[in-house]
Amino acid sequence: MSELIPTIIAKYNYWIYITLMMIGLYAMIAKNNLVKKIVGMNIFQTAIILYYVSIGVKKGATIPISTGGHGAAHEAVHAADYLNPLPHVLMLTAIVVGVATLGVALALCLRIYSRYNTLEEDEILAQIRKK
Amino acid sequence: MLNKNEEKNLHNNQPETAPKNQSSFYFFPFLITFIVMFGIWMLLSGKFDPFHLSLGFISCAIVAFLSSDLLFPSPILKGKLTVFLRWLCYLPWLTIELYKANIHLVYLSLHPRMMDLIDPRIIKFKSTLDSELGLVTFANSITLTPGTITVNVSSDGDFKVHAIDKACADSLPGEMEIKIAKVFRKV
Amino acid sequence: MDIFVCILLFSGLFFLTAGSIGILRFPDFYSRLHPAGKLDTLGTLLAMLGLALFNLHHFSLGALLTSLKIMLIIIFVFVASPTATHAIVDAGVRAGLAPWTKGEKRR
Amino acid sequence: MKIIGLIITIITGAFLVYAAIDFPAWSDPNSPASTYLSPYFIENSMKDTSVPNYVTSLLADYRGFDTMFETTVIFTAGLVCFILLRISGGKEPETSHYRHVLTGVTVTLKKGHKIPESEDFERIDDLWTPPDLIIKTSCRLMIPFIQLFGLYVIAHGHSSPGGGFQGGVILGASIILLAISHDLRTALEKMREKVVAILCPIGVSIYAGTGTLCLLLGVNFLDYSALASVLHVDPIAARSHGIFMVEIGVGIAVMTTMIWIYNNISSAGKYNQGL
Amino acid sequence: MDNIFLYSSLYLAFLMVLSLYRAIAGPTVLDRMIGVNAIGSKTTVMLILIGLLYHRVDMFVDICLAYAMLNFIAVLAASRYFHKRKGLSDEI
Amino acid sequence: MFWQIDLAILTLVVVTAVASIMVKDLLGAAILFGAYSFLMCLLWSIMGAVDVAFTEASVGAGVSSVFFVAAVFRTSRRTKD
Amino acid sequence: METITSIKPLLAVLVSLLVTPMLVSSRNPNVREGWTFVAAIIKLAIVASMVPAILQGTEIVYTVAEVFPGVAIKFKVDAFGMLFALVSSSLWIVTTIYSIGYMRGLNEHSQTRYFCFFAIALSATVGVAFSANLFTLYLFYEMLSFATYPLVAHHQDREARSSGRKYLLYIVGASIGLVLPAMMICYNLTGTLEFSKQGIFTGTEPNATMLVLLLMLVLGFAKAGIMPFHSWLPAAMVAPTPVSALLHAVAVVKVGAFSVLRVLTGVFGIDLLARLNLGTVICYIAAFTVITASLIALSQDGLKRRLAFSTIGQLSYIVLGVALLSPKGMIGGMTHIAMHAFGKITLFFCAGAIFVATGKKNISEMVGIGRRMPITMVAFFIGSLSVIGLPPTGGFFSKWYLVQGTIQADQWPMLVVLLSSSLLNAAYFFPIVYKAFFCTPEEAMFENRIEEAPIWCVVPLVVTAAGSIALFFYPTLFLKLAELATR
Amino acid sequence: MSQQYPAILVIVPLLSAFAISIAGWVNKRLCFPIIVTALSVVVYASIGLLLTVLEKGVVIYHLGGWPPPVGIAYYVDHLNGLVLVVVASVALLNVIAAKKSIEQEFPDKAAPFYTLYILMVTGLLGIVVTGDAFNLYVLLEIAALTGYGLLAMGEERAQLSSLNYLYMGTIGACFYLLGVGYLYIVTGSLNMMDIARLLPPLYQSKAVLAAFIICMVGVWLKMAFFPLHSWLPNAYTHATSAASSLIAPLVTKVMVYVMIRLILTIFTPEFAFATMALNNVVVWLAVIAIVMGAILALAERNLKKMLTFIIVAEVGYMVGGAWLGNRAGMTGAILHIVNDALMTLCVFLVVGNIVYKVKGYAFEDLQGLFRKMPFTMGAFVVGAMSIIGVPPTCGFFSKWYLILGALQAGHYGFVAALIFSSLVSVVLFFRIFEICYYEPFSDHHGHDHPPEPMDEAPLLMVVPLLIVAVILILVGLYTGDIVNHIIKFAIPEGLV
Known part of the structure; x- marks a missing residue:
């Protein structure tokens, strides 16, 4: 028990990312509405982004932009002073991919709606089966 | 529809x-x-x-x-600068009004028997302002000041306002309209 | 200076608090917009003003510009907030929401 | 389904929790992620590319290849929305509506008829509602500033947060705001469909083209230092400029894609009255 | 001063909880919009506070501005929904 | 990185996420999802990831919510869950 | 043993395959059948040209491509393969003539398809005959299975389709389900699949494995018709008679028997089988098949069905002969491939000719047919003599050797089986012939007027009947080949 | 120029995609020449790369001039050299064959279609060639997004199935991303080789274990491995023929490649097979996949859907083969990537031709096709034989290696499953042959149908198809060379 609490606190971000991810996953599996699933999908993606960003955090470091500005190229830079920029870069990509997926998914929803006039998966399937 | x-x-x-x-x-x-x-x-x-x-x-x-x-939707620029300067002068007054209105609202919000104090209503009145910007400024000012929110404005100057209590409703159009009319009067 | 900043910041926070409470307490959608539209605007305004002032502590051109940028945000909020409030209330009217009148139950 | 979902979720979650026990503690400065590769970027970014924002240099140079594909992903999304939703022209609707601007009278015409070109009438759709005066006016005043801000973000990606993506999105959002506050037709007059559709690949091509230019100049793909000979600057500055060119390409692509997707989704491909 | 900012931020987070209650509880979509809008205005302040905490406020101002703009656009878009689709039959 | 704020916002984020998938109205879900994204943006700026925060503010929160609303506008708000 | 590398085996295989485009593209039936003839004759010529070399004891080898380490698509012509190839390619010519008569006589549809797949089937048959390893054999075996499917289901009606399905199910099911894994296991155990006299196994493998492998391989080549994998053959009799004749008396079923023999001699090796006493197992399975099939044949009324069950029984002779593991028995088994082929093809030709001329399929409807079609029925008589194994037909020699083999191997029960089955053979063939010729005029179902089938049908059956008799007097070629193979 | 091949491989299709997109607004007739030229260049470059690899060994290309752990690098070794050639040539052959049907099915959206098509090829090529774990994710998303678009362009149900694919695909990609994140948190690197170098001391870490499992689950989702396969059949069935004949041969195969790359390069076989000890579970899953795929295919009365279930079974082959944990099985899996891509292409092109002419692919639409479209159906027979696994065609040889691997691993269940699925394929395909071979039953109607005249698909569609059919046999005959000269070197020495 005495070890458990520090573990929980030291990795709070990781627990939350798992929670969020599971919320998203649950929504994607269990929800019946297509748009709801998309919401779940986005939560799922953001959870992963949260995870990555949490990797990049460093105690006592500042944001990954040089304080020196353009001119001060040759001052010594201490890596420990700055946050790890790599996960940030990766996550920029992930966010953009997320919005791209979102756009495509919504476009598909629109097409489906115009065809079946509903967004509930079971109703759509019932319509398909009837044919 | x-x-x-x-x-x-x-x-x-x-x-x-x-x-x-x-x-x-x-x-x-x-x-x-x-x-x-x-x-x-x-x-x-x-x-x-x-x-x-x-x-x-x-x-x-x-x-x-x-x-x-x-x-600049229309190419005629005559007097725009003056209007702009006057508009800037109007802002401090508005800020003070905003401050006053907010004190009132804070009082309402935090009052334990708030439900008895308020008496929401929608009122209508016609403004004499004729310029589009003037109307918008007026509408936004109404929204920002005492207990009133603009619901709808037509380009003719018909206002529909939601007021939180009677006092607020009565204060319209009031001083504000005059001030704004001054700002947007023709040069 | 710090005290002045603190006063501004805290009064801003105070208005924001009142706004939040107001949003919770007011009985219907229209009346809730009053605290949301006004108190939040003013609260933001004051708090930001304080922060902009604080930023001028170590005065330099960069700091001044930053403070001016914060002022820019203030102006933006000043224009955008009533517009957003109006948009929401307009939506309520179009949605056919009847305003609460005295004596009704809280909605 | 709900129970199955719950079970799957719980199992997965438990597994992930189990795995997370072995992680280095959060915000530990000595974790491998913070000590292995990232110091290189932090310490050498200025030397290699003279870009103070490490994220930007990493994004557009060290891992520029990723970013190129990221932009392509955006472009793809736009294209997919287009291909899925856009109802291609040629089919005239049964009835068309015109509104007399001064009186507000709506004229409904059967197929085939047309109103002579004039200032007084504007084409509207059956879902038409008048734009709100306050929203319209305040947005009209805001949009230029938002656009300027977007351009500023693109231009200052080197030294402050932001860059092509963010600026591009803000630029796109400004046009979307125009469409929201007025209507889609107005926005389309600003940014025609064809312009959007052509600018978008051009934006990505600027990125890929910069890389190809480097390749043609005899070094590896996306190695901006080759641009030194073209721009007459030293290789480090050339990298900085290369990054800048790339950011512009990204900005254009992202802006147009956002508009493209919005146009298609909000009008369901009909390009009439939008949201 | 940092401590003041830190606790102010925490306080703002607490205020967000209050606004979030409105956003979650409803009862109408419009109430949710009010709640979200209120969260947005608090967030702008908080972003600046964080910038000050990092001592890099110049970097955060841009985000703050963009945030304010896009929050505005999002709220506007949501309210425009009712502009075109009046009420409809389902819950509003 | 300020763990106190981080903690508070993380909790809020979870609440918002749950709310946005539980709410029985798609427009409400879209709005709450917007709030979720904005909170995420805040979270990232707390963690010092300014560029990610910027991108999330513009892409994730702003444009995504607009897309959502547009899509809901073109389809239906009705949902059974 | 000397080996020669020559492309001839490949050519012999490819000839009929390459002619198919010509068949498909030719619009005129005469041209088409002309091509078939040309191919058949070239094929026979190529095969025959290799005979002298084989008779001198050399082997002809050709490797096409190595597909796995140690496994190649490779041809090897040895005496046994040559025997089989010779029989099938020479009978192809005869069958082609017969096909023309039969198909045109009945005005059948889709003749182009028929001739095409016939040609492909022949390619595959020769390929099996010449294959140098189990893999190549399997390749051509599968090819043959698929190529004969359209021939079996040629009539396209319900019955033909269901028979076709049954055919595929048995043949392909057994080959993929049993042969393929068995082959893989062999390869996994030994690293090679090349046929060789002493077998590919080292002999150290566990007995149970060997037994399972043997059963998988022997039963897996279901074309050999060993029970319980036999029932496709009667079903396949819905095919046009030339198909039944060549394929189900010569090519296909013999391919099965040939493959089994190859497996027994080339993969396991006689010595190993003898040492492990596995031959007896096969013997008993084959003997069971022989007796059962003959008994079933007795009760069949459909002429072709009776012939089919007869074939099942006769095929097991071949397997039985080799499984005796005695040299005489092996010679008998191998020559039986040729002898039975000539005999049985004659019988099928006759059945077809009867069908073409009268439209009758059942034995009970053939009373007195000898008066109407004397030539056909005489040929039928000769054919049945050959199958029973009575002189003066070639069938006598193979049976003679088989009997000697049983004695040599000390397998007395098998001798009994052989003799009793010969009696049964006689019992199901002679009544037909007897009823055809010797019946009272009241019983006769046909008018007393000679009306043979078309000349194209009659000539082949006369030729093959004559061939059967000729083999009694000149059996040396086949005997020599069989002796070479057993050496 | 030859040292720039890895870049050209991706850049040329990418740039041509934009060119096509623009050309679509200017002059539509330019699109097809551009795409064919670009893909030809790609094929040329990929073959050149493979030859270079065969000659000199692994080719490493530093993008942006940054050396590997810092920047992104491309690694081309024997494994992906082979897959590259397959991907490129399948794409080229398919686009030529699909031109007519694209023009028929969506005349006004041909240009965006071509753009998506070539972007997808770019994504797939990139996935195959990249040496960076995160770069792979981005490319995965490109391939996936284009895939959703292409698949959704089909008939009515296509959108729903495509949306389902999108959900599953996103989860899969996210899992993969998460796995990469787990690797990153323990190693701090993203480069595959670098990770492989850093990992061995960490093999006991739970995070690495989780990373492996999560990556695998993600990739399995993407490739429709058995319990996660539900999206595939509908998505592929309802798509247009031009799209499905690109996606069906390539996507699942490329994902199998990714899996093999993960096993062989990032987490070395020692970890995957020895430390994890999951072999048996996965192979049994593969067995179930094969059996279920076969059984579900039996239940279908629709050619295209049946083929999709066969794909599910084939995925089982490859996954099972790779997880047998020995050299023969791995060889079989890699060989099957090549073979399955080709044979799936073959049968899907046939479906495309049938749809072009007959406008349907339910079983009842297929009657009398052999007479009507002899060349198409001839190629179909070859493709079917290959799927069944009849010797001269290539399908047999990969099956051979798979069975051999299973025997060596002592996994008889897998052998049985392979045999079973072959038998089921026989039933499946001969059922179709029966229908299209014979004219309709004449015993009900009494009157004879006049034989339908030959009505073959256009030459542009038939010629690529026949080429594929010939390639199927050629690859079969030259399997020995492929295995001995390429695949042998693709598998690390450690795997016996």
Whole structure:
């Protein structure tokens, strides 16, 4: 028990990312509405982004932009002073991919709606089966 | 979609200066937009080396080219500057009004028997303002000040306002309209 | 200076608090918009003003510009907030929401 | 389904929790992620590319290849929305509506008839509602500033947060705001469909083209230092400029894609009255 | 001063909880919009506070501005929904 | 990185996420999802990931919510869950 | 043993395959059948040209491509393969003539398809005959299975389709389900699949494995018709008679028997089988098949069905002969491939000719047919003599050797089986012939007027009947080949 | 120029995609020449790369001039050299064959279609060639997004199935991303080789274990491995023929490649097979996949859907083969990537031709096709034989290696499953042959149908198809060379 609490606190971000991810996953599996699933999908993606960003955090470091500005190229830079920029870069990509997926998914929803006039998966399937 | 009566009503309320003729290009609006934009650019950028300035130049030109007709829907610029200056002078007064109104609202919010104090209602009145910007300023000012929110404005100056209690409702149009009318009066 | 900043900041926070409480307590959608539209605007305004002032502590051109940028945000909020409030209330009217009148139950 | 979902979720979650026990503690400065590769970027970014924002240099140079594909992903999304939703022209609707601007009278015409070109009438759709005066006016005043801000963000990606993506999105959002506050037709007059559709690939091509230019100049793909000979600057500055060119390409692509997707979704491909 | 900012931020987070209650509880969509809008205005302040905490406020101002703009656009878009689709039959 | 704020916002984020998938109205879900994204943006700026925060503010929160609303506008708000 | 590398085996295989485009593209039936003839004759010529070399004891080898380490698509012509190839390619010519008569006589549809797949089937048959390893054999075996499917289901009606399905199910099911894994296991155990006299196994493998492998391989080549994998053959009799004749008396079923023999001699090796006493197992399975099939044949009324069950029984002779593991028995088994082929093809030709001329399929409807079609029925008589194994037909020699083999191997029960089955053979063939010729005029179902089938049908059956008799007097070629193979 | 091949491989299709997109607004007739030229260049470059690899060994290309752990690098070794050639040539052959049907099905959206098509090819090529774990994710998303678009362009149900694919695909990609994140948190690197170098001391870490499992689950989702396969059949069935004949041969195969790359390169076989000890579970899953795929295919009365279930079974082959944990099985899996891509292409092109002419692919639409479209159906027979696994065609040889691997691993269940699925394929395909071979039953109607005249698909569609059919046999005959000269070197020495 005495070890458990520090573990929980030291990795709070990781627990939350798992929670969020599971919320998203649950929504994607269990929800019946297509748009709801998309919401779940986005939560799922953001959870992963949260995870990555949490990797990049460093105690006592500042944001990954040089304080020196353009001119001060040759001052010594201490890596420990700055946050790890790599996960940030990766996550920029992930966010953009997320919005791209979102756009495509919504476009598909629109097409489906115009065809079946509903967004509930079971109703759509019932319509398909009837044919 | 629309209720028939309402549709007619709404249609009659139309402002006349919907941005049209996007293709036409006027030089003076362009220039003024450009200058305003460049000012903002310098503020935002904070870098005054040639590289960034030239970037700013290009950016401002792009924005001015794209959107000068949004900032200045009509090419007639006479008196706009005066109006703008007067509008700036109006702002401090508005801030004070805002402050006063908020004190009242805080009182309402935090009062334990708030439900008894308030008496919401929707009132209608007609404003004498005729310029579009004037109407919008007035509407936004109403929204920001004592217990009132503009629900709807027509281009003729018909206001529909939601007021939180009777006192607030009674204070309209009041002093504010006069002040704004002063700002937007013809030069 | 710090005290002045603190006063501004805290009064801003105070208005924001009142706004939040107001949003919770007012009985219907229209009346809730009052605290949301006004108190939040003012609260933001004051708090930001304080922060902009604080930023001028170590005065330099950069700091001044930053403070001016914060002022820019203030102006933006000043224009955008009533517009957003209006948009929401307009939506309520179009949605056909009847305003609460005295004596009704809280909605 | 709900129970199955719950079970799957719980199992997965438990597994992930189990795995997370072995992680280095959060915000530990000595974790491998913070000590292995990232110091290189932090310490050498200025030397290699003279870009103070490490994220930007990493994004557009060290891992520029990723970013190129990221932009392509955006472009793809736009294209997919287009291909899925856009109802291609040629089919005239049964009835068309025109509104007399001064009186607000709506004229409905059967197929085939047309109103002579004039200032007084504007084409509207059956879902038409008048734009709100306050929203319209305040947005009209805001849009140029938003656009300027977007351009500023693109231009200053080197030294402050932001860059092509963010600026591009803000630029796109300004046009979307125009469409929201006025209507889609107005926005389309600003940014025609064809312009959007052509600018978008051009934006990505600027990125890929910069890389190809480097390749043609005899070094590896996306190695901006080759641009030194073209721009007459030293290789480090050339990298900085290369990054800048790339950011512009990204900005254009992202802006147009956002507009493209919005146009298609909000009008369901009909390009009439939008949201 | 940092401590003041830190606790102010925490306080703002607490205020967000209050606004979030409105956003979650409803009862109408419009109430949710009010709640979200209120969260947005608090967030702008908080972003600046964080910038000050990092001592890099110049970097955060841009985000703050963009945030304010896009929050505005999002709220506007949501309210425009009712502009075109009046009420409809389902819950509002 | 300020763990106190981080903690508070993380909790809020979870609440918002749950709310946005539980709410029985798609427009409400879209709005709450917007709030979720904005909170995420805040979270990232707290963690010092300014560029990610910027991108999330513009892409994730702003444009995504607009897309959502547009899609809901073109389809239906009705949902059974 | 000397080996020669020559492309001839490949050519012999490819000839009929390459002619198919010509068949498909030719619009005129005469041209088409002309091509078939040309191919058949070239094929026979190529095969025959290799005979002298084989008779001198050399082997002809050709490797096409190595597909796995140690496994190649490779041809090897040895005496046994040559025997089989010779029989099938020479009978192809005869069958082609017969096909023309039969198909045109009945005005059948889709004749182009028929001739095409016939040609492909022949390619595959020769390929099996010449294959140098189990893999190549399997390849051509599968090819044959698929190529004969359209022939079996040629009539396209319900019955033909269901028979076709049954055919595929048995043949392909057994080959993929049993042969393929068995082959893989062999390869996994030994690393090679090459046929060789002493077998590919080292002999150290566990007995149970060997037994399972043996059963998988022997039963897996279901074309050999060993029970319980036999029932496709009667079903396949819905095919046009030339198909039944060549394929189900010569090519296909003999391919099965040939493959089994190859497996027994080339993969396991006689010595190993003898040492492990596995031959007896096969013997008993084959003997069971022989007796059962003959008994079933007795009760069949459909002429072709009776012939089919007869074939099942006769095929097991071949397997039985080799499984005796005695040299004489092996010679008997191998020559039986040729002898039975000539005999049985004659019988099928006759059945077809009867069908073409009268439309009758059942034995009970053939009373007195000898008066109407004397030539056909005489040929039928000769054919049945050959199958029973009575002189003066070639069948006598193979049976003679088989009997000697049983004695040599000390397998007395098998001798009994052989003799009793010969009796049964006689019992199901002679009544037909007897009823055809010797019946009272009241019983006769046909008018007393000679009306043979078309000349194209009659000539082949006369030729093959004559061949059967000729083999009694000149059996040396086949005997020599069989002796070479057992050496 | 030859040292730039890895870049050209991706850049040329990418740039041509934009060119096509623009050309679509200017002059539509330019699109097809551009795409064919670009893909030809790609094929040329990929073959050149493979030859270079065969000659000199692994080719490493530093993008942006940054050396590997810092920047992104491309690694081309024997494994992906082979897959590259397959991907490129399948794409080229398919686009030529699909031109007519694209023009028929969506005349006004041909240009965006071509753009998506070539972007997808770019994504797939990139996935195959990249040496960076995160770069792979981005490319995965490109391939996936284009895939959603292409698949959704089909008939009515296509959108729903495509949306389901999108959900599953996103989860899969996210899992993969998460796995990469787990690797990153323990190693701090993203480069595959670098990770492989850093990992061995960490093999006991739970995070690495989780990373492996999560990556695998993600990739399995993407490739429709058995319990996660539900999206595939509908998505592929309802798509247009031009799209499905690109996606069906390539996507699942490329994902199998990714899996093999993960096993062989990032987490070395020692970890995957020895430390994890999951072999048996996965192979049994593969067995179930094969059996279920076969059984579900039996239940279908629709050619295209049946083929999709066969794909599910084939995925089982490859996954099972790779997880047998020995050299023969791995060889079989890699060989099957090549073979399955080709044979799936073959049968899907046939479906495309049938749809072009007959406008349907339910079983009842297929009657009398052999007479009507002899060349198409001839190629179909070859493709079917290959799927069944009849010797001269290539399908047999990969099956051979798979069975051999299973025997060596002592996994008889897998052998049985392979045999079973072959038998089921026989039933499946001969059922179809029966229908299209014979004219309709004449015993009900009494009157004879006049034989339908030959009505073959256009030459542009038939010629690529026949080429594929010939390639199927050629690859079969030259399997020995492929295995001995390429695949042998693709598998690390450690795997016996």
